[in-house]
Each structure stands twice: as C-alpha cells, then as structure tokens.
Amino acid sequence: MSDIPKADELFKSIDYNPPATGWMDTPVDFSPGHWCYPAKPEKMEYMESKLPGLWGPARQWNPGEADWKLPPNWKEIVVKGFRERLKKFRTLQVFMDICVRCGACADKCHFFIGSGDPKNMPVLRAELMRSVYRGEFTVAGKILGKLTGSRVMEEDVLKEWFIYFYQCTQCRRCSLYCPYGIDTAEMTMMARELMHLVGLNINWIMEPVANCNVTGNHLGIQPHAFKDIVDFMVDDIEEVTGKRVKAPLNEKGHEILFITPSGDVFADPGIYTFMGYLMLFDEIGLDYTMSTYASEGGNFGSFTNNEVMKKLNAKMYAEAERLGCKWILGGECGHMWRVVHQYMDTMTGDTQHAGMTTPRSPITGTVFETSAATKMLHITEFTADLMKHNKLKLDPSRNDHLRVTFHDSCNPARGMGLLEEPRYVIKHVCNNYFEMPDGTTREQTFCCAGGSGLNTDEIMEIRLRGGLPRGNALRYVQEKHGVNTMACICAIDRATLIPLADYWAPGVTIAGVHELVANALVMEGESERKMNLRQEYLPGYEDEEDDWTPPNMEDA
Amino acid sequence: MNALYSLLFVFLLVLIPLFGVDAAHMRTFFGVCIPATAFIIFIVGFVYKVITWARSAVPFRIPTTGGQFRSFDPKLFPQNKLDCPQTGAQTFFRMVLEVFAFRSLFRNTAVSLHQGKDHPIVAYKSSKWLWLFAIVFHYSFFIIALRHLRLFLEPVPFFVNGLEFVDGLLQIGAPTMYLTDVGLVAGILLLMGRRLINPRINYISYVSDFFPLFLILSIALSGIYMRYYAKVDVIAIKELAMGLVTFNYVVPETIGVSFFIHVFLVSCLMAYFPFSKLMHFPGVFLSPTRNMPNDTRAKHHVNPWNDPNIKAHPYADYEKQFGVPMAEAGLPLDNPENGKAPEEKA
Numbered sequence: 001m002s003d004i005p006k007a008d009e010l011f012k013s014i015d016y017n018p019p020a021t022g023w024m025d026t027p028v029d030f031s032p033g034h035w036c037y038p039a040k041p042e043k044m045e046y047m048e049s050k051l052p053g054l055w056g057p058a059r060q061w062n063p064g065e066a067d068w069k070l071p072p073n074w075k076e077i078v079v080k081g082f083r084e085r086l087k088k089f090r091t092l093q094v095f096m097d098i099c100v101r102c103g104a105c106a107d108k109c110h111f112f113i114g115s116g117d118p119k120n121m122p123v124l125r126a127e128l129m130r131s132v133y134r135g136e137f138t139v140a141g142k143i144l145g146k147l148t149g150s151r152v153m154e155e156d157v158l159k160e161w162f163i164y165f166y167q168c169t170q171c172r173r174c175s176l177y178c179p180y181g182i183d184t185a186e187m188t189m190m191a192r193e194l195m196h197l198v199g200l201n202i203n204w205i206m207e208p209v210a211n212c213n214v215t216g217n218h219l220g221i222q223p224h225a226f227k228d229i230v231d232f233m234v235d236d237i238e239e240v241t242g243k244r245v246k247a248p249l250n251e252k253g254h255e256i257l258f259i260t261p262s263g264d265v266f267a268d269p270g271i272y273t274f275m276g277y278l279m280l281f282d283e284i285g286l287d288y289t290m291s292t293y294a295s296e297g298g299n300f301g302s303f304t305n306n307e308v309m310k311k312l313n314a315k316m317y318a319e320a321e322r323l324g325c326k327w328i329l330g331g332e333c334g335h336m337w338r339v340v341h342q343y344m345d346t347m348t349g350d351t352q353h354a355g356m357t358t359p360r361s362p363i364t365g366t367v368f369e370t371s372a373a374t375k376m377l378h379i380t381e382f383t384a385d386l387m388k389h390n391k392l393k394l395d396p397s398r399n400d401h402l403r404v405t406f407h408d409s410c411n412p413a414r415g416m417g418l419l420e421e422p423r424y425v426i427k428h429v430c431n432n433y434f435e436m437p438d439g440t441t442r443e444q445t446f447c448c449a450g451g452s453g454l455n456t457d458e459i460m461e462i463r464l465r466g467g468l469p470r471g472n473a474l475r476y477v478q479e480k481h482g483v484n485t486m487a488c489i490c491a492i493d494r495a496t497l498i499p500l501a502d503y504w505a506p507g508v509t510i511a512g513v514h515e516l517v518a519n520a521l522v523m524e525g526e527s528e529r530k531m532n533l534r535q536e537y538l539p540g541y542e543d544e545e546d547d548w549t550p551p552n553m554e555d556a
Numbered sequence: 557m558n559a560l561y562s563l564l565f566v567f568l569l570v571l572i573p574l575f576g577v578d579a580a581h582m583r584t585f586f587g588v589c590i591p592a593t594a595f596i597i598f599i600v601g602f603v604y605k606v607i608t609w610a611r612s613a614v615p616f617r618i619p620t621t622g623g624q625f626r627s628f629d630p631k632l633f634p635q636n637k638l639d640c641p642q643t644g645a646q647t648f649f650r651m652v653l654e655v656f657a658f659r660s661l662f663r664n665t666a667v668s669l670h671q672g673k674d675h676p677i678v679a680y681k682s683s684k685w686l687w688l689f690a691i692v693f694h695y696s697f698f699i700i701a702l703r704h705l706r707l708f709l710e711p712v713p714f715f716v717n718g719l720e721f722v723d724g725l726l727q728i729g730a731p732t733m734y735l736t737d738v739g740l741v742a743g744i745l746l747l748m749g750r751r752l753i754n755p756r757i758n759y760i761s762y763v764s765d766f767f768p769l770f771l772i773l774s775i776a777l778s779g780i781y782m783r784y785y786a787k788v789d790v791i792a793i794k795e796l797a798m799g800l801v802t803f804n805y806v807v808p809e810t811i812g813v814s815f816f817i818h819v820f821l822v823s824c825l826m827a828y829f830p831f832s833k834l835m836h837f838p839g840v841f842l843s844p845t846r847n848m849p850n851d852t853r854a855k856h857h858v859n860p861w862n863d864p865n866i867k868a869h870p871y872a873d874y875e876k877q878f879g880v881p882m883a884e885a886g887l888p889l890d891n892p893e894n895g896k897a898p899e900e901k902a
Contacts, residue, residue, distance in 0.1 A: 366628055
C-alpha cells in the first residue's frame with residue numbers, strides 16, 4: 001500500500017471532465033494496480049472438472065502482458081455466448097436496446113465518483129457491451145458503425161471488458177436512478193459469464209468458488225479446522241461472559257439450520273459477529289445446528305456465472321435435507337442475501353425436502369410468511385421479532401461508549417428492501433445511534449467498493465477511490481456526532497470497510513450488528529461483563545489493565 | 557461533431573421533399589407512398605422488436621427496490637408499496653408512476669466535490685432538470701400526437717377537441733398558439749443543450765442521440781411554420797389524411813410544399829423508430845427490474861431453462877474426503893467407515 005497517495009492527494013486528482021479523445025479511442029491503462037490477479041490454473045482445472053465447458057483454457061497468464069493466451073477461436077465463443085444470453089435473459093436483451101444515454105446514472109457509481117474515469121459511468125460501462133451488441137447483432141449498427149456507437153468484437157474490446165467489468169461491484173445503485181431500471185449489475189454478470197467462456201477470470205473469485213465447492217466455504221477451511229475455530233470462539237465467549245455456550249455442528253434432528261458467510265468464522269471483526277450469533281442462540285435455547293459442509297452463505301458463484309451460483313446454492317437445501325432441518329436461518333451477509341432472496345427458490349426450490357416449513361420462531365411463535373417459499377429467514381428479522389416480544393434481556397448501556405452509525409449493504413438494501421429491521425435491532429442495543437446523511441443510506445446507500453469478488457489488495461487504490469462516497473459520509477457523522485463505530489450486515493463489508501475507514505475516516509471501527517447485540521445481551525447466569533467481545537475493557541473497568549505491562553515496556 | 561453530423565443529415569432530409577415536390581412534382585409519392593411505407597416499417601419493426609424482447613426468457617425476478625419490503629410485521633416496519641411492491645397491483649402502480657411521472661428520474665441527484673476546511677467533502681443535491689426537460693418534451697409530444705387525430709378521424713372525438721381547447725387556453729395570437737408547440741420546441745432545445753453543454757453527457761452522445769432530437773425539432777418547426785406562417789389548407793390535408801386511413805388515396809392540389817416536408821420528416825421518424833433508442837418507449841414496460849413484484853422469497857417462480865443436472869457437491873464425497881479428520885475432531889459422520897484411516901480399513 002506504500003505507493004497509494006494520501007487521501008487529500010487522491011481527492012485532488014479526481015477530475016470529472018472527460019478526456020479529449022472519444023471513449024472508443026481512449027486507451028486502457030493495463031499497468032499493475034488496475035487489474036486483479038488471474039486465477040491459478042489448478043483452480044480452473046478443478047472447476048472445469050466439475051462444470052465443464054464454461055471456463056476456457058486453464059493457464060498462467062498476466063493482464064499486464066500483451067498476450068493473454070486466449071483460445072484461437074475466442075471471438076466466435078464470445079459472440080455465440082452473447083447471442084445465447086440475449087435469448088436467456090430478457091434483462092440483457094432489453095437493456096441492450098433501450099438506453100437513451102440520458103446520463104442519469106453517470107454520477108451515481110462510487111467508482112466514477114472516486115475516479116472520474118468516464119468508463120466508470122454506468123452508461124459507458126454498459127456501452128462497452130452495447131457497442132459490440134450493435135456492431136455484431138443489429139443491422140443499423142452494421143451499416144452505420146461508429147455513428148450509432150457500434151464496433152465489432154476485438155481483442156482490445158475484450159481486454160477493456162476485463163478491466164471495467166472487474167471494476168463494477170454489482171451494487172445496483174445506478175439501476176435505482178435509471179428511468180428504465182437498466183441494471184448494470186446484470187450487464188456485469190453477463191460480461192463476466194462471457195469472459196469466463198474464454199478463460200478471463202480473477203483469482204479472488206475463482207479460488208473462493210473452488211473452495212466453496214469442495215470444503216463448503218470460500219476460505220477452504222476444512223471441517224476439523226472449522227470446528228477448532230468455533231471451539232476457540234466458545235472459549236473466548238466463556239472468557240468474556242463466564243458462560244460456555246453450545247455450538248452444535250453437523251448435528252442431525254434440529255429444527256433450524258444456521259448458515260452465515262464464512263468470513264464471520266475467519267476474520268476479525270466478523271468473528272465477533274459470529275460469537276454474537278452463538279451467544280444469542282444459546283441464550284434463547286434455539287434448537288439449531290450449523291454445518292461444516294454448508295459453511296458458506298456468501299455465493300461467489302453469483303460473481304461468476306449462473307451455473308456456479310446454482311451449484312453452490314444447492315448446498316443449503318441439500319444440507320437441510322441431510323440434517324432434517326425444517327428451515328434455514330441466515331447470517332449477516334450481502335450477496336448471500338441477494339442470491340437467497342432473488343435466485344434461490346427459482347434455482348434450487350425443487351431440491352427442497354418435503355419436511356421444510358415456513359419459518360416460525362420457536363421463541364415467539366411468529367410465522368414468517370414473507371419467506372414461505374425459500375424457508376429462509378434473515379437474522380435481523382429473527383432478532384427484531386425477539387426484541388419486539390421482549391424476549392431478550394438487554395443492557396444497551398454497555399454500548400454507551402459507542403456512537404454508532406449503520407451502513408446499508410447494497411444487496412439487502414436494493415435487491416431486497418431490508419432496511420428497517422437492522423436499525424430496529426441496533427437501536428435496541430445502542431443508546432447512541434446516528435444516521436449518515438440523506439442520499440447515502442437506505443436504497444441510496446454506497447458500496448464498500450469491494451463487493452462482487454473485488455475485495456483484493458492488488459487493486460487497493462481503486463477500492464479506496466470507490467470507497468470515497470461511503471468514507472466521506474462516514475467522516476461527516478464522525479465529525480458531527482462523534483461516531484466511532486459503523487455497524488453493517490455484510491461479511492464483505494466487515495472486511496473491506498476497515499481499510500476504507502482507516503483511509504477516509506480514521507478512528508472509526510467496523511462491527512457486525514450481532515456483535516453489538518451480544519455485547520448488550522444479558523445472559524442468564526453470566527458473570528459481570530468487564531470486557532466486550534473484542535476483550536477490550538468496558539468503560540469503568542479500564543483499571544483492570546493496570547497489572548498488565550505492554551510488551552514494548554518490559555525492558556524499560 | 558456528432559451534433560453537426562445530425563444537423564447535416566436532417567438538413568439533407570428536408571431537401572428531399574423540397575425538390576421532390578416542387579421540382580419533380582412527385583406529390584403522390586411524397587403524399588401517399590412514403591408515409592404509407594414508413595407506417596408499415598414502423599408497425600412491423602415495432603412489433604418485431606417487442607416480440608424479440610418477449611421471446612427472451614425472464615429466468616429470475618430481480619426488481620430493483622427502493623424502500624422497505626413487506627416485513628413479518630407490516631405495522632412495525634411499514635412496507636414502501638410503490639418502490640418495493642409485493643403484489644401485482646402495487647407493481648402496476650409503480651409502473652404507472654414510472655411511465656406517466658418519470659419517477660426514477662425525479663429522484664435524480666448531482667454529485668459535486670468540495671475542499672472542506674481540513675478534509676474533502678462529497679456533496680449530493682437534488683437535480684430535477686433532466687426530469688423537467690423530459691416531462692415537458694414527452695407530454696408536449698404526446699398531446700400534439702393526440703391532437704393530430706382530428707385529421708384522421710371523422711367525427712372528431714370529444715377528447716381531441718377538449719385537448720385542443722385546453723392546449724390553446726391562453727389564446728395568444730391567431731391562429732391560437734398551442735402551449736404544447738412551445739413545450740415541444742423548448743423541451744428539445746433544453747435536452748439538446750444539455751447534451752451539448754454538459755461535458756459528461758456530451759462524451760456519451762452519438763450521432764444516434766442527436767439525430768432524433770434534430771429530426772423531431774425539424775418536424776415541430778415545419779408544423780409550426782405550416783400552421784402559423786404558411787397557413788396551409790387544413791381541409792385539403794384532412795382529405796388526404798382520411799384518404800390514407802380509408803385506403804382511398806387523394807392528393808389535393810391546394811396543399812403547399814411545407815406540408816410535404818412535414819410529412820416526409822414524420823415518415824423518416826416512423827421508419828427510424830424501431831431501429832433506434834426511441835424503442836425505450838415500449839421498452840420501459842418490459843424492464844424486468846421494474847415490472848415484477850419483489851416476492852421471490854414468498855412465492856415460487858420458474859426459470860424456463862433451469863438445468864436440473866447442476867447439483868451440489870455431494871455430502872457423501874465431502875465426508876469421504878474429510879472423514880478421518882472429522883472423526884478425530886468429534887464431528888458426527890453419516891458413514892463411520894469414512895472416519896477410519898486407510899491403514900485401519902486394511
């Protein structure tokens with residue numbers, strides 16, 4: 001990260017005036033930092049063995065070099081794949097035809113706001129595909145060429161796709177403002193499907209995809225390691241609360257299967273959110289199990305192609321059937337929930353076993369008709385319902401040192417409409433809650449700039465630029481209200497918002513909603529809470545640290 | 557440059573009937589053949605395109621939502637029924653507002669960067685200009701098109717007379733000036749000005765973006781010229797128009813050349829329509845992110861090309877691969893054999 005400019009310098013470098021050359025004549029920068037690393041050949045070989053014909057040649061290649069080692073007939077493959085997808089997706093066909101280039105979307109993309117690169121305007125990002133559509137598939141485009149913004153498929157075009165469709169996080173903010181609802185996320189998904197056909201991919205997506213398939217989670221955590229990690233967390237919970245909670249894994253005969261993104265199991269601060277789930281479930285005596293086989297809620301297939309999305313999703317129902325669970329409770333995750341909400345039942349509903357029922361909270365008796373088809377409930381819906389029925393003993397004053405704001409994750413906000421439940425939950429466990437400015441929250445929320453598989457360090461500057469709108473809104477509430485914590489309901493957020501906040505709003509900590517819940521949760525028979533889940537002493541107990549010598553002071 | 561090309565194109569288009577009618581006396585050709593052909597191209601092309609769209613599958617329901625969805629407790633978390641519709645009726649109203657009030661454009665914002673005292677500021681403000689220009693343009697165009705029905709229908713329907721009355725309410729000049737004539741020209745000039753002046757919009761504008769604007773502008777101006785300056789013989793024009801719709805063609809000699817220019821430009825627009833971005837008009841109704849209810853978790857929907865052969869990595873394979881460490885970690889196994897190390901099995 002050493003060569004990344006300081007925040008002020010980066011801000012000053014943003015210029016919204018387009019270059020003098022037309023966009024088709026403006027060359028693309030292929031220097032390092034502008035692209036993600038391609039997938040390792042062994043990962044692609046594995047995927048080819050599982051879902052053959054979707055991946056192009058597995059090979060070692062480098063986007064910085066001129067030769068991308070494409071298959072000789074790459075053009076036919078892409079054009080044929082394009083034609084097929086126009087029939088398979090009305091979205092693609094209609095969105096190719098009806099854009100009027102009014103520009104309403106232009107300044108809605110976080111990558112454009114932070115970079116000023118005109119090809120990051122959603123309209124132009126889509127034109128990268130549309131120009132080829134017109135040039136290859138429409139009569140007018142073939143005859144009139146550039147006058148209608150048409151061009152034929154060439155290697156430079158494909159390379160441009162690779163750069164810019166891996167510079168879209170599929171957050172759909174542009175779609176909200178488009179008078180026709182043109183959804184660049186759909187276009188990005190299609191462009192990526194086409195690129196996969198000729199072997200253009202990135203490792204940060206394909207390694208998780210391969211891992212999810214074989215081990216169940218994107219990090220490749222094997223079952224015994226998964227259990228070890230969970231056991232560690234149970235130990236830590238005991239350290240903080242004096243209580244040993246249950247953490248059932250792969251057990252049959254429970255009512256509920258709980259699935260969360262594996263980022264919550266692995267990385268700080270997701271693990272605190274995971275500990276929050278465990279504490280909550282133990283406290284209310286929930287009859288549930290987790291699974292090492294279906295240990296990933298996040299669906300990296302949705303960043304790849306439909307086939308993989310379906311294959312990875314199918315695990316959830318397969319495991320519910322094997323374990324005999326009646327319904328599924330899902331943790332805090334962004335893309336997972338877009339897939340669960342918009343795709344799951346359509347793709348894999350037929351694999352649901354007959355014993356599954358519409359989710360019903362065993363604690364409050366509430367039946368969640370809104371998820372009658374998928375049989376899958378969002379944890380903030382579940383917890384909000386518990387709170388509404390006063391089933392939890394909470395001490396929000398334990399979070400009084402926190403001044404909290406909430407970051408709506410793009411996918412639950414714009415792909416689902418889940419806006420109020422997380423706020424309701426946070427307000428029950430925190431006394432100091434502040435909204436970020438209008439225009440940056442709820443359906444207008446800004447992306448963390450690391451979604452859709454772009455949470456990788458080699459494009460850190462692009463991510464930080466894309467993070468400007470979110471970071472700036474955060475900085476605003478930090479200055480105005482002293483906000484020091486940003487809560488979110490997405491595992492990718494919990495990973496990507498940390499460097500973003502450090503850069504644009506230093507001093508703000510990122511937390512999951514259920515971490516805050518667990519810190520406020522008064523558990524039956526717990527010992528006095530002196531620490532939060534991060535094992536930091538709560539205000540008033542700091543002197544507990546007195547008998548501890550910082551490591552660098554030992555010799556002094 | 558693109559704007560200039562478009563202007564030149566439209567200028568050439570004006571010259572064609574000018575010479576064709578005045579010099580070559582091809583009155584029937586420009587009065588009957590061209591408009592009839594253009595109309596056929598318009599209808600066939602329009603229908604063909606919409607059928608092409610309709611034949612593409614809608615595998616998944618992917619509405620873009622703006623607002624709270626229907627929750628387990630609609631009182632505690634009230635649903636935003638218009639932006640996050642859950643039923644057909646709610647979706648219908650969302651579409652009505654989209655089509656008739658351009659609701660998505662109404663929420664448009666503009667971003668700007670500022671250097672604050674000690675840190676940068678990204679600001680957003682409501683920007684309704686595009687919405688206003690678009691509304692003025694589309695409604696004017698729509699009402700003008702409806703007003704033209706009086707040339708094609710006998711008797712003239714009451715609503716057409718009503719529209720004319722309201723449109724000419726200010727009673728400025730003689731013949732009475734229509735508000736929509738002003739609206740249409742103003743709308744086009746504003747939209748065009750936006751494309752020319754705003755560097756970002758200019759950057760994304762092709763000839764195919766300017767051309768329809770210039771074409772419609774020339775149609776409007778030729779219409780205005782006919783009505784207010786040339787004062788063409790409306791009775792004769794109605795005779796020609798009625799002839800077209802009753803397949804009983806007549807081209808009265810009293811019709812001036814300005815009419816032929818107007819009709820030729822309209823014909824060009826009709827013929828151009830199905831192959832251009834103007835198809836956003838039917839397209840807005842078919843946009844899958846807007847015209848479906850957000851009910852995918854509650855109701856089952858079918859993907860016509862769902863591939864049943866794609867299945868999850870089988871648990872049995874997983875247990876075979878990781879059975880030994882699973883057994884050591886105390887995780888339950890379906891098949892205890894999987895938990896035995898190879899040497900134990902042997």
